[in-house]
Amino acid sequence: MPTYEYRCGKCGRRFEKIMTFSEHERKPRPPCPKCSSRKVEQLASAFQAVTGKKT
Ligand SMILES: [Zn+2]
Numbered sequence: 001m002p003t004y005e006y007r008c009g010k011c012g013r014r015f016e017k018i019m020t021f022s023e024h025e026r027k028p029r030p031p032c033p034k035c036s037s038r039k040v041e042q043l044a045s046a047f048q049a050v051t052g053k054k055t
Contacts, residue, residue: 008032009039 004024007014013034031038 005043006030006032006040007043008035008037009041010037011035014043 001018001020002024004017004019005014006017006029011032011034013032015033017030029038029040029042032040
């Protein structure tokens, strides 16, 4: 299962969420676990980086 990395735009907290692709499509931006802000940005995950380089 892919790991998605996020960073909160309000408090700067970085956190990870493990979810399926379909879950990610339905709710791509989970709230910050620290301040509950929804102003989070998604970072490129290691999972995506690895699969992107392999053929
Ligand atoms: Zn936050």
